[in-house]
Amino acid sequence: MSLLITIMAGILFAAGVYCLLRRNMTKLIIGIILLSQAANLLVFTMGGIRAHQPVFADSETGTVAAGHADPVPQALVLTAIVIGFGLMVFTITLLMRAHAVLKSDDVNEFNHTDALP
Amino acid sequence: MIWLVLSLLLPFITAVACLRKERCGPWVPRLSLIGAVLQLGSAGMLMNHALEHEYVIIHVGAWAAPFGITLVADLFSAMMVLITAVIAVAVALYSMGDIDQRHTQKHYYSLIHLLLMGVNGSFLTGDLFNLYVWFEVMLLSSFVLITLSGTKDQLEGGVKYLLINILSSILFLCGVGLLYGKLGTLNMADVANMLSNHDDALLVNSSAMLLLVAFGIKSALFPFFFWLPASYHTPRVSISAIFAGLLTKVGVYALIRSYTLLFHSQFDVVQDVLLFLAGMTMLTGVFGAASHFDIKKILSFHIVSQIGYIAMGLAIGTPIAIAAAIFYTIHHILVKTNLFLIAGLIERRCGTTDLKKLGGLAKASPALALLFFIPAFSLGGIPPLSGFWAKFGVVKAGLDAQHYWLVGCALFVGVLTLYSMTKIWAEAFWKKAPAAGKEQKAASSDSLPKVMVIPCVGLALITVWLSLNPEPLLELSTKASEQLGNPQGYIKEVLGK
Numbered sequence: 109m110s111l112l113i114t115i116m117a118g119i120l121f122a123a124g125v126y127c128l129l130r131r132n133m134t135k136l137i138i139g140i141i142l143l144s145q146a147a148n149l150l151v152f153t154m155g156g157i158r159a160h161q162p163v164f165a166d167s168e169t170g171t172v173a174a175g176h177a178d179p180v181p182q183a184l185v186l187t188a189i190v191i192g193f194g195l196m197v198f199t200i201t202l203l204m205r206a207h208a209v210l211k212s213d214d215v216n217e218f219n220h221t222d223a224l225p
Numbered sequence: 226m227i228w229l230v231l232s233l234l235l236p237f238i239t240a241v242a243c244l245r246k247e248r249c250g251p252w253v254p255r256l257s258l259i260g261a262v263l264q265l266g267s268a269g270m271l272m273n274h275a276l277e278h279e280y281v282i283i284h285v286g287a288w289a290a291p292f293g294i295t296l297v298a299d300l301f302s303a304m305m306v307l308i309t310a311v312i313a314v315a316v317a318l319y320s321m322g323d324i325d326q327r328h329t330q331k332h333y334y335s336l337i338h339l340l341l342m343g344v345n346g347s348f349l350t351g352d353l354f355n356l357y358v359w360f361e362v363m364l365l366s367s368f369v370l371i372t373l374s375g376t377k378d379q380l381e382g383g384v385k386y387l388l389i390n391i392l393s394s395i396l397f398l399c400g401v402g403l404l405y406g407k408l409g410t411l412n413m414a415d416v417a418n419m420l421s422n423h424d425d426a427l428l429v430n431s432s433a434m435l436l437l438v439a440f441g442i443k444s445a446l447f448p449f450f451f452w453l454p455a456s457y458h459t460p461r462v463s464i465s466a467i468f469a470g471l472l473t474k475v476g477v478y479a480l481i482r483s484y485t486l487l488f489h490s491q492f493d494v495v496q497d498v499l500l501f502l503a504g505m506t507m508l509t510g511v512f513g514a515a516s517h518f519d520i521k522k523i524l525s526f527h528i529v530s531q532i533g534y535i536a537m538g539l540a541i542g543t544p545i546a547i548a549a550a551i552f553y554t555i556h557h558i559l560v561k562t563n564l565f566l567i568a569g570l571i572e573r574r575c576g577t578t579d580l581k582k583l584g585g586l587a588k589a590s591p592a593l594a595l596l597f598f599i600p601a602f603s604l605g606g607i608p609p610l611s612g613f614w615a616k617f618g619v620v621k622a623g624l625d626a627q628h629y630w631l632v633g634c635a636l637f638v639g640v641l642t643l644y645s646m647t648k649i650w651a652e653a654f655w656k657k658a659p660a661a662g663k664e665q666k667a668a669s670s671d672s673l674p675k676v677m678v679i680p681c682v683g684l685a686l687i688t689v690w691l692s693l694n695p696e697p698l699l700e701l702s703t704k705a706s707e708q709l710g711n712p713q714g715y716i717k718e719v720l721g722k
Contacts, residue, residue: 128392140391147398154406181405184354188398191361195391198368202387205372206380221382221455 110157113149120146133203133213140199144192148185155181228271229281229298232306232345235264236313240338254321257334261310261317264341268303268310275303279708280718282351290351290719291412297351297719300705301551305348305478308558311687312470313341315680319566320463322674323573328461331373337467339366347475351719353401353411353487356479360397360443364390367472370464371456382456389452393442400435407432413486414719417712421490433488433495440483444476446536447505450529454513457528458521462569465521469528470562474554477535484539485547485709492542499540504631507533507638514645520568520578520653523645524561527604530638531557537635538619541626548706549618552698556603556615556691563600563684567593570673570681571653580649585658594654596678599685601650603692605643611691614699 120142127139155178163176207213239260243253274281281298284290298306316337324333343363350356368390372383405411407429408419420429442449453473457465484492484499510530514523535557538550570593571586572578587594603610616639623632691698708714 136388140388143392143395147395147402150399151402151405154402178409180411181402184402184405187354187358191358194365195361195394198365199387199391202368202372202380202383205375206384209375209377209380218381218384221378221385221459222451 109159110153113153113157117146117149117153120149131215133207133215136215137196137200137203141196144188144196148188148192151181151188152185153181155179226274226281226283228267228274229283229296229349231267232264232271232349233296233342235260235267236338236342236345239264240335240342243334243338244332253329253334254317254324257338258314258317258321260338261313261341265307265310265314268307271298272303272307274298275300280715282718290721291410291415294355295351295412295414295719296349297414297715298349299715300701300708301478301481302348304551304555304701304705305474306345308555309341309344309348309471311684312467312558312562313337315562315566315684316463316467318680319466319569319677322677323461323463323569328373333370333373336366336370336373337464340370340467340471344471344475348478351413353404353413353416357394357397357401360394360475363472363475364394367468371460371468373460373464376459378459382459385452386456389442389449393439393449396435396442397439400432400439403435404429404432412719413482414716417486417489418716418720420488421712423490429488429491430494433483433491436483436487437480437495437498440476440479441502442476444473444480444536445506445529445532447502447509447533450506450510450532453529454522454525457525458519462521462565462572466562466565466569469524469565470558473528473532474558477532477539477554480536481539481547481550481709484542486712486715489712496540496542499536500628500631503533503536503540504634505533506530506536507634511638511641511645515641515648518580518652520571520580520583520649521565523649524564524568527642527645528561530642531561531604533638534616534619534635537631538622541622541628541631543622543626544703544706544710545625546619546622547709548699548702549615549622551702551705552618552695553615555698555702556611556688559684559688559691560600560603560612563681563688564597564604566677566681566684567597567600570596570677573673573677580652582659583653584656585654587654589658593673596681596685597654598650599688601646602643603688605646606639607643609692611688611695614692614695618699 124139124143124146127135127142158175158177161173161176163172163179165172239257242256275298283296285294285296340363343359343366346359346362347356350359368387371386372379401411408416410416445453457468484495507530510526510533514526514530517523517526535550535553538546538553568578575583603612606612606616620632620635
C-alpha cells in the first residue's frame with residue numbers, strides 16, 4: 109500500500125510540474141492542485157501506513173501497543189488539506205478575475221508589470 | 226508570558242474589531258491604530274522579558290514539548306516582533322491618509338492586522354508545522370491585500386505572487402513531511418537535538434534543501450526572486466510598504482532560524498550554497514534596480530539586493546556575521562518601509578513615481594527632500610547613517626572569515642546601490658521639473674496630510690538615532706547572535722532537560 113501511494117505521489121508531482129510548465133491558465137490551476145495533493149500524499153505516507161493498529165492506549169496498562177499507526181501525519185495532512193482548499197478557491201477566483209481583465213489565458217501575456225521603461 | 230500570547234492575540238482582536246465596519250465606519254482606522262499601538266506596548270514588554278529571562282516560552286495547552294506546540298521568544302524573535310510592531314504603528318498611521326473609503330470597505334484594516342498576526346506567529350513559533358500554518362495566515366491575507374484594488378497591474382502581479390508563493394508552501398510542506406518521516410518530531414528544538422546527535426547527511430539534506438528553496442522563495446533569494454519586482458510596486462503604497470518591510474524578512478528569519486537551530490550541526494552542507502546565493506542575490510538585485518526608472522520598481526529591486534547582504538551574514542556564519550545580519554535586518558526594515566512610504570508621499574504630491582516625469586522636488590518641497598535623503602542614503606551606506614554600520618559589520622565579518630570575493634561583491638553592490646539612490650535623487654529632486662509635471666502638481670493639493678508625514682518623520686528619526694548611536698542595537702544584536710550561536714541553550718530551555 110505504501111509503495112502504491114508513494115508511486116502515486118511521484119506521478120502526481122510529475123503531472124503537476126508538467127502542467128505548471130504549460131502556458132495555459134487552466135493547466136496552471138490543475139498543476140497547482142495536483143502538486144498540493146502530491147504534497148499531501150507525501151506527508152500522509154511519512155508516518156508509515158499501518159492498518160488495524162489504532163493509537164488507542166490500553167485502558168489497564170495505559171500504554172500503546174507497539175507498531176501503532178502514527179496519528180500526527182494525519183492531523184498534519186488534514187490541516188494542510190484545509191489550507192490548500194482555501195488557497196485553491198482564492199487562486200481560481202483570482203485567475204478568473206485576471207482572465208476577465210486581461211482577456212487572455214496565455215500566461216506569457218502577463219508581462220506588463222515586468223516591462224522595462 | 227502574557228506578552229507572548231498578546232503579540233498574537235492583539236492583532237487578531239484588532240482584525241475582528243475592524244470587521245464591524247458598518248456600525249463603526251469612521252472608527253475603523255482609529256481602531257487599527259489603537260490596536261497597533263497596543264501591540265507595540267506588548268512587544269516592548271516581551272522584549273523586556275526576553276532580555277531578563279533570555280527565553281520566554283509557552284507550551285500551548287500545557288502539552289509539554291515536543292508533543293504540543295511551543296511558542297518561544299528568544300532575543301532575536303523578540304527583536305523582530307518589536308520592529309514589526311513599530312512598522313505596524315507607522316503603517317496604521319499612514320493608512321489613515323492613504324487608504325480611501327473603498328479599500329476600507331474591502332476590509333483593508335482587518336487584513337493588515339491578520340497579516341501582522343501571521344508575521345508575529347512566524348517569529349514566535351517553535352514548531353515547524355506551526356510555522357507553515359503561520360506562513361499561510363500571512364500569505365492568504367497578503368494575497369488579498371496585493372490584489373485589493375483589482376486593477377490590471379495588481380491582478381497580473383498578484384497572479385505571479387500567488388503562484389510562486391503557493392509553490393513555495395508546497396515545497397515547505399514536503400520538507401516538513403520528509404523531516405517528520407525521518408525524525409518523528411517537528412518541534413524545532415527536538416529536531417535540532419536529534420540532528421546534532423546524528424551526522425548522517427542523508428538524513429537531513431533533502432529536507433534542508435527543500436526548506437532552503439521554500440524560504441528562499443519567501444525571502445526573494447537569487448534564483449527565486451522574480452515574483453517580487455513583478456508585484457511589489459502594484460498595490461497601494463501602505464500595502465507595498467508593509468510588504469517590503471516585513472514579508473521578505475519573515476523568509477530571512479526562517480532561514481536564519483533553520484541554519485542556526487534546526488540544521489546547526491549540518492551548517493557546512495549548505496554554507497557554500499548560501500554564500501553563492503547571497504552574492505548572486507546582491508548582484509542581480511542591484512543590476513535590476515540600476516536599470517529601472519520608477520521609484521517603486523527601483524525600491525523593489527533594492528529589497529532583493531539588501532536581502533543578499535543579510536543572507537551573506539548568515540552564510541558566513543560566524544557570531545559577528547550573524548550579529549551583523551540581525552543589525553542589517555532591523556536597519557533594513559526601518560529604512561525600506563520608510564522609503565516606500567515616502568515614495569507614496571511623492572506620488573501623492575506629483576501624481577506619479579516615474580522618474581522621467583518627476584523633477585524639481587528639492588526646490589518645490591525641501592522638507593520632503595530631506596525626508597527622502599535620510600533613509601535613501603542610509604540604504605546606500607553613507608557614513609554615519611545606519612546603513613553604513615550595517616554594511617560595515619557584514620563586510621568586516623566577511624574579511625575576518627576570508628571570503629574576499631564575497632566582500633568584493635558586497636562593496637561593488639554598495640557602490641551601485643548608491644548609484645541608483647543618486648539616480649532617484651538627481652531625477653526627482655534636483656532635475657528641473659518637466660513641463661507636464663507642473664500641471665500635475667497644480668492638480669494635486671500642495672500640502673500633504675499630516676497623518677502621512679508623521680510616520681515618515683518618525684521612522685527617519687529612528688534611523689538617525691540608530692545612526693548616531695548604533696551601540697545599543699549592536700550590543701543587542703551581538704547578544705541575540707550569541708544566543709543563536711548556542712542552540713544547546715534553546716534546546717535545553719524548550720525541552721526542559
